Amino acid sequence: MVLASCGPASQMAEAMNRLLPQCQRAGAEFIVARREDATPISGQVLGAYRPVRCPPDATIPQVRGAGLAAATGDWVLLTEDNCLVQPDWVERLMAGVATDTDVVGGVMGSARRSRSIDAAAYFAEYGFYGPLQKPSAAPTLTCANVAYHSRVVDEAASWASAGQWENDIHERLAAAGSRFRLVSDAVVEPNTEHRLGAFCRNRYDHGRAYAAVRSRRLTRAMRLGLACATPALPAVLTWRVWRRAGRAAPGDFFRALPFILAFFGAWSAGEAAGYLRGKVGG
Secondary structure: OOEEEEOOHHHHHHHHHHHHHHHHOOOOOOOEEEEEEOOOOOOOOOOEEEEEEEOOOOOOHHHHHHHHHHHOOEEEEEEEEEEEEOOOOHHHOOOOOOOOOEEEEEEEEEOOOOOOHHHHHHHHHHHHHOOOOOOOOOOOOOOOOOEHHHHHHHHHHHHHHHHOOOHHHHHHHHHHHOOOEEEEEEEEEEEOOOOOHHHHHHHHHHHHHHHHHHHOOOOHHHHHHHHHHHHHHHHHHHHHHHHOHHHHHHHHHHHHHHHHHHHHHHHHHHHHHHHHHHHOOO
């Protein structure tokens, strides 16, 4: 089990305390990959875990990659400290394991719906992995709720350490013949309270990093074409989220819609900058 951590100590401790009993029941090693500049967590967590220290400037994919690279075992589960797993998440996710499966993943739910901005952050960040996704040969899986077989974990770790996000990693694994399975009842929920300006900046930074990594494999003409298409992203992404998660909670979705559009607008601006500039700056 790997927990990727870039958040505050209190959030980290809450996520760990939810995971540790499950690791103990499963007899699994618990690895925490955390940036060196993050607040120490000693004294706040009851149980044993193996720390993996990451550079202060490590991106979220690189933190994930460091944790995956340190893991052993037939299956390696991965989640993040800004989320809370169900009390039986490990058992539910592992129930989807089969001999012909390389990657297993669950869906993302939303526990924070009282504030429209938190509901919007859920839809903007995790709505693509929502509860209405149907099982298929190529499900859309998030690294906040996934497990890799040892056959593919080294590749996933290497690509993540190079800065690649889950969509690129999973596309490359699928192209290589890896087999995926969605476990709809294995649910992970975001556990963060958001502010408008800070999350817009977060979406901009993530969109820019995503495009910068993709740009390494694209020609200049392709990058320019994608940059020109980014103004359409807020509408396209909002429609996709509506189909995957919004229809399950239409009241929350439409109440949060202005914030959703703002967050996707910030993402699209970041993605355009990533295609045009290529490198990720501070």
